[in-house]
Amino acid sequence: MNVMTKANKIRLSISLYLNYFVHGIGLLILTQNMRPLSSEWGTSIATVSYVISGVGIGRLLAYYLLGSLSDRIGRKKIILFGMISYSIFFIGILLTKDFKVAYLLAILAGVANSALDSGTYPTFLEMNRNNGAASILIKAAMSIGEFVLPLYIGLNENLGGWYGLSFIFAAALLLINAALISRSQFPLQVKPEKTEQHRLFTKGKLSKTKVGLVAILSLYGYTSMAVMILFTQWITLYGIDVLHMSNMQAHFLLSLYSVGSIVGVLIVFTILKSALVKEGTLMVIMNGLSLLFLLTVCFSSNHLSVTVASFFFGVTAAGGIMQVGLTIFSSMFPHAKGRVTAIFFSFGSIASFTVPIFTGLLSTSGTAYALRSDLVIASFSFVLWIIGHRLLSLSNDQTGYETERSQINFIDYWILKLLQWRFKLAKSIGMKKMNQGQQVLDPFREKEIISRIDQRVKDHENRDHYQEIFQTILTNSKQCQTNLQEKGRVK
Ligand SMILES: O=C(O)C(=O)C[C@]1(C(=O)O)C=C[C@@H](O)C=C1
Numbered sequence: 001m002n003v004m005t006k007a008n009k010i011r012l013s014i015s016l017y018l019n020y021f022v023h024g025i026g027l028l029i030l031t032q033n034m035r036p037l038s039s040e041w042g043t044s045i046a047t048v049s050y051v052i053s054g055v056g057i058g059r060l061l062a063y064y065l066l067g068s069l070s071d072r073i074g075r076k077k078i079i080l081f082g083m084i085s086y087s088i089f090f091i092g093i094l095l096t097k098d099f100k101v102a103y104l105l106a107i108l109a110g111v112a113n114s115a116l117d118s119g120t121y122p123t124f125l126e127m128n129r130n131n132g133a134a135s136i137l138i139k140a141a142m143s144i145g146e147f148v149l150p151l152y153i154g155l156n157e158n159l160g161g162w163y164g165l166s167f168i169f170a171a172a173l174l175l176i177n178a179a180l181i182s183r184s185q186f187p188l189q190v191k192p193e194k195t196e197q198h199r200l201f202t203k204g205k206l207s208k209t210k211v212g213l214v215a216i217l218s219l220y221g222y223t224s225m226a227v228m229i230l231f232t233q234w235i236t237l238y239g240i241d242v243l244h245m246s247n248m249q250a251h252f253l254l255s256l257y258s259v260g261s262i263v264g265v266l267i268v269f270t271i272l273k274s275a276l277v278k279e280g281t282l283m284v285i286m287n288g289l290s291l292l293f294l295l296t297v298c299f300s301s302n303h304l305s306v307t308v309a310s311f312f313f314g315v316t317a318a319g320g321i322m323q324v325g326l327t328i329f330s331s332m333f334p335h336a337k338g339r340v341t342a343i344f345f346s347f348g349s350i351a352s353f354t355v356p357i358f359t360g361l362l363s364t365s366g367t368a369y370a371l372r373s374d375l376v377i378a379s380f381s382f383v384l385w386i387i388g389h390r391l392l393s394l395s396n397d398q399t400g401y402e403t404e405r406s407q408i409n410f411i412d413y414w415i416l417k418l419l420q421w422r423f424k425l426a427k428s429i430g431m432k433k434m435n436q437g438q439q440v441l442d443p444f445r446e447k448e449i450i451s452r453i454d455q456r457v458k459d460h461e462n463r464d465h466y467q468e469i470f471q472t473i474l475t476n477s478k479q480c481q482t483n484l485q486e487k488g489r490v491k
Contacts, residue, residue: 017138023142024146030093046363046364055352059113060110060349063349064346082111087178146254154251209395210395216385221346224348231294249307257314274413422477430484
């Protein structure tokens, strides 16, 4: 039997999150060191940018292969392979003077990233049956890494320290963690059944609306990733070259973006849990807002507004909306979640190797061109979701009353909140009555409540229903008070 104890689960989870903290560092370590690396390799900034594109190629090449290998040979081996490859990348970049070797190492970093993803996401699913929260925490762990690194680099540059220390730190952390993970117990792996492997698209069965949504969501796999990568790659140099900020101020922009992204994760998580807004609407709002904040970053010359806008760009563009896009996509094909995830992330991988190439080219005309090209992608994302929102309502509304149902969900959410508030107040009255030796029932007060409600009713045909509902509330409120008093007396 393979039953994991709670302590084992916690230990393994911490190690897995630690990997993503280092991965957050790995995501930025090349872009944050473009200047020292270009002088180390004797190349231009544009060439460093091409080298960075290798990460995307590595991810794209490895995603499918490692995904199925992870199912066959086990999660642990794949994760360890990812960690060791990542360490080789961190140390190798420091040792090489040749940008071609660096390019190969960047591809290895991409492969390492795919290995971590292919092993870690399923491990979390297998460890806890229903784990939406776990993948959000992965995003949070990455954001912490992305927050710490720019601050550290800014500080280190100011103190004149060697740029290589953060590379060594990342590699060391991974190797120590690998030793821990190699001795960890992993959850029992769920092998996919042959019969479960339906086709994603059955000819003739897919409506036009669904085909449209598949296209939009796949493209969004690209744009959502591209918007973030482009910003994180160029914002620091933009701060220095275009806005003439100090080193520290410019690196701080990226750290604030990462804090924004953690805040965004919490906001998106709360909004989705409370059913306050439908997923499609949330996507339109978040993409629209992120475009506005990006416009501010790209065209304001005021340092404070750019700094604040960077934070809010992090909230709106990097607060887990890419994951929401993936969730929408997966829920359309519940029998093929794995393949949908692979398709979505493959589009993301294309972003991570094309963005550094075309922004590298643009940067030869000026850093401003490189960063401002993000506006084109953000606008495209926004347009995608305006259409996507419409298609999503069409496709979800097979009954013809889904809009009403989602409004009812919203109302129920607030009715429950208000009832909870009412019960709290009634409990407080109950306690006071007990202390004063009074009985719970107050028929005069109840009559007053019922008649006040009755006077307010406008749709008279429903009068009896309202009476009954409020009587039920009062009955339950009294029961709640009595229970509380009995408990108090026992004590
Ligand atoms: O107002 C009070 O005295 C309460 O205890 C609260 C409350 C209510 O839920 O509104 C509950 C029981 C009483 O019979 C009357 C009203």
